[in-house]
Amino acid sequence: MKNPFVQSTILVVLVLLVAVTGVQAAERLNGAGASFPFPVYSAWAYEYNGITGVQVNYQSIGSGGGQRQITARTVDFGASDAPLSPEDAEKEKLLQFPAVIGGVVPVVNIKGVKAGDLRLDSETLCRVLLGEIKKWNDPAVTALNPGLKLPDESVTVVYRSDGSGTTAIFTTYLSEACSAWKDTVGAGKAVKWPAGIGGKGNEGVANYVKRTRNAIGYVEFAYAKQNKLAHIQLKNAAGTFVEPDMESFKEAATSADFDPARHFHLWLTNAPGAKAWPIAGATFILLAREKSESNLKTTRFFDWAFKSGDATAERLVYVPLPESLKNKVREYWKKAGI
Numbered sequence: 359m360k361n362p363f364v365q366s367t368i369l370v371v372l373v374l375l376v377a378v379t380g381v382q383a384a385e386r387l388n389g390a391g392a393s394f395p396f397p398v399y400s401a402w403a404y405e406y407n408g409i410t411g412v413q414v415n416y417q418s419i420g421s422g423g424g425q426r427q428i429t430a431r432t433v434d435f436g437a438s439d440a441p442l443s444p445e446d447a448e449k450e451k452l453l454q455f456p457a458v459i460g461g462v463v464p465v466v467n468i469k470g471v472k473a474g475d476l477r478l479d480s481e482t483l484c485r486v487l488l489g490e491i492k493k494w495n496d497p498a499v500t501a502l503n504p505g506l507k508l509p510d511e512s513v514t515v516v517y518r519s520d521g522s523g524t525t526a527i528f529t530t531y532l533s534e535a536c537s538a539w540k541d542t543v544g545a546g547k548a549v550k551w552p553a554g555i556g557g558k559g560n561e562g563v564a565n566y567v568k569r570t571r572n573a574i575g576y577v578e579f580a581y582a583k584q585n586k587l588a589h590i591q592l593k594n595a596a597g598t599f600v601e602p603d604m605e606s607f608k609e610a611a612t613s614a615d616f617d618p619a620r621h622f623h624l625w626l627t628n629a630p631g632a633k634a635w636p637i638a639g640a641t642f643i644l645l646a647r648e649k650s651e652s653n654l655k656t657t658r659f660f661d662w663a664f665k666s667g668d669a670t671a672e673r674l675v676y677v678p679l680p681e682s683l684k685n686k687v688r689e690y691w692k693k694a695g696i
Contacts, residue, residue, distance in 0.1 A: 387412060387415065388415050389424075390427045391424015393522070393561060395437060397581070399416045401670050401674060403416060405670065420547075421547055425442070428644045429452070435643050437642065439640075439642070440523040440527070441623045441640070441642050442623065453694055456616060457642065459679065461602050461606070461638045462524055464592070465574070465576065465588060465590070467570060467571055468509065468572055470507060477592075478499070478591070480592070483536075483592070486513055486574060495510050513572060514555065514572055515551065516566045518558070522547055523641065525576075527637060535636070560581045564577050579675050589601075596632045596634070600635055606633050607635050607675070609631040611638060614683075616640075616686065618687075618689065627639065664679065664687075
């Protein structure tokens, strides 16, 4: 004969398991996209989980992948360093807002050349990437670097092989600053590189540059720091050679005028300012308008990051959004019904 007490106990356990499973499902947030902000998003996710128990699972698959996944509605949020145009955001029924600001930096692996030793202007950098300057001791490079010993060795260019917002920021800068680049290659998440080898993600480019002697590539600054790669100094729009750091990123951000009516679409390349880093950019979060519960969980996470994540962002050399811009984003959420 079956024991009623055992049966009721089993029933209670099953109900509890179903309830726990439902809670766990409700406490998971899935995002995917740009590798540019991965270091800060993963750090925020770790801290947020410790405080709230919510798991934020963010996959670094590139901006193109992030745009595709949120368009297909297979993630709670997408992430892209290449902002969608207002027209595309409307067409795909997406919301878009900035989360943090950072900088893309050219990095090199040249024997004896340390971080900040090598100076390039936009024209010379452009000619290196186009394959016109083939060796590091080319007169155009040495003229900008008197006293720096550069080898009689061939340059190897390392670029992103995947659709990338980092590439979009970098090639937008090159197209704005160098007519030869604009006319032959252009700007976008994926372009046809004249020469070199491709690596997937900021991680892949950083690894290739680290392993390849006489290489030059481009990564988000946090990856340069984490991998101990030698960044270069660049001449900015004001004609000043500047280092990539928090000060130069902040100066680039001061000129930003993000418009919520245009879904915050804005590039920060070649910003004015004597100390502005010329390859700065915001990274953006994409939401499907109709996913209300998912959007509420996502905006709760980023609102927490806006309130409590600035110190973590700065430690990783990202620029937090100014408070006025954070409030614009909150009003944008409210207007969207989140």
